[in-house]
Amino acid sequence: MNTALNENAWEDRLRAGLGEAPAPDFEAWRIRRAEALDALKPAIVPQTHRYRRILVTSSKWVAAAAIILASGLFLLRPGNSIGRTAFAAAIPGVDDPLTMTWTTTYYARATSVDGKRTWLQEERRLHAYRHPGRYRETFLDKEGQPRMIEITDARTGRMLVLDLKGKKAVLKAAIGQPDVRGPFAWVGEALRDRMVAKVLPVKSVSLQGTREIDGLQANVVRAMIVENEDQGPARRDFLFDRKSKRLAAIYVTNENDFDPETAPERKQTVEEKSSMWMPVARWEHEIVVDPKLDAADFRLDPPAGYAYEAQAKPTITEDEMAGFLGAAARFNGDVFPDSPFAAFDQVKFNAASLKQPAAQTAAEKELIQLHDKYLTREVYQPPARRFVDDQTEPDTFHYVGAGAKVGQADRIVAWYTLKNGLKLRALYADLSVKDVSPADLPLSLPE
Template identity: 25%
Template structure:
């Protein structure tokens, strides 16, 4: 029998896994710094957010943001509401139809809440700040185009791990749309309105009476090399000893699709406990992917683990140069790590 819970549960797993001054005028006369200023200064905001992940149907949420770093996301079609308060360290997902709640407890919240990867509004703010402070060509003018009957000017923004495309009304200089692309995942923000009055009750984390409650755990500390090792271990544990085909944002999606295939082949409806375990595993694996995503270009990292079996002590699968070091760290398929000079590095898989 084909599982009735697989598709919505997998979609929820994806959502959890994946949810964390340039002086440039171009030819338009509208500076990048001017069009992003309202976004950086907003106390509150409302907008529509559409999330697209390769291999899954798009999901659209009506979103509200309120300082300090709180979010409310509602999908009326699915009957799902997600409320997050990152200073409180909690994200609550409510499914009214199933009377089911998932509480994500977040520990080690950074001092600067905008550095928290669990809030998309804060994430985009961080990307914009990085671009404004970068001394290189992180921001590129895209020209003008018509959007909804208005002339809009656009900028493309490159930051470590993600790219943004910002379109703003030429006359008002207010953002019309902001798109964030990271690997196979795209977030698009539209219908953006800043500094609106929002009732505090909209951000209430209280779970209604009669709801079944499950809990997930997330660590907001900066991911380290050990998190990447754990990602390899978890992948192998759930995929017959194989290692991931990549260590970019495509990896979580590949994991989800592999697990979806297994669940369908089993012919049995997975329990809520099993789906909760899957969500937790995806979140834990995401820390290792984020570690790689945040490595600077100077780290010269390479991944050679595709098709390799976990435990092979002779096969190097990942290497990189830590910041400020003249040596490279090489991870082998048995999770042993060695330091070697550049002259002794393995051959890169793409060379």
């Protein structure tokens, strides 16, 4: 992208690339957009209805802005500012992602041992995300092969670190505060709220033309965010695929004018040793929205054959709670227990444990394996109790599963609110877990 093009030349090249525009059919467009056009008509209303009129009119402007964005028509020239309503519609890759994968490419400026030369060092890391709040980051060696994996559950604040070569697994507190909403929810805050994490104001948002990224043509939207009042606003570029409108990439830099593709250090020879290095930029790119990801890849259990060290308080995740209650129900003849905290008959369980493995039923084996697994993890409470204590907001867990049959897709077994969560979550008898509204619940919530 050449931002030095003058305005007229840029428009001429754009027109040449797009070709002749089709003849407009304004009447057909007016019929399809009648509601949005109504918002443009002047209206004389009584003073007592003034605030309601403002609210209704604003909502129609938001709808019109959403139509413009969905059509891919940024009615702006490069460098012009963009209003908040241009991003009123949901943005794939930003808002409520279920699964995602992406790559981070880091750039650091290294300095030679004698201090006379500098060069750029690159590092790639692979990421995956699975709703709600589960992250997997893969670190690569110099040959591009995985050397370490960090699996983080943002809801529980725990991380499993896997040393792939040393065959060692360490469970510890999560580093930083991963966003339970998804990896790029902050982009929506910057574009719509003009405030990131409620403390970092966005000074401006503007369109910077287009550029190619990962084989895609993307619109470049630049936000200048005040992250340090002493250093001025920092540049953050958000790239949106022109066809799908999804988030395609993010460019973050510590030096607003730095571009890794044109930096002089790019051509310098990488030396084996350095006296210092300084991070200067990174690309979040190769973003894939809604890929198929295996839930097993996000568990906090060490793989077989790994030495295990626990540095964090052991806990039970949402998936594990659901899986345990399902196993207990199958052990009970496919019927959910009267209480999630006394989920099975202890005498019957002890008798099953004394059987030879070949004589145990599939349901008995499953429950015994889970029971032993959690004891090995040093979880000595009933798994559902540990989940409630560690993962849910106080007094929000409600169990109504007594007598429910395993597999009933429309039967809610329990509901609760996760810590730092914004929505109610419900466990169904088919062991699915979903976000729900109060209207979905079998009992009324107290006022």
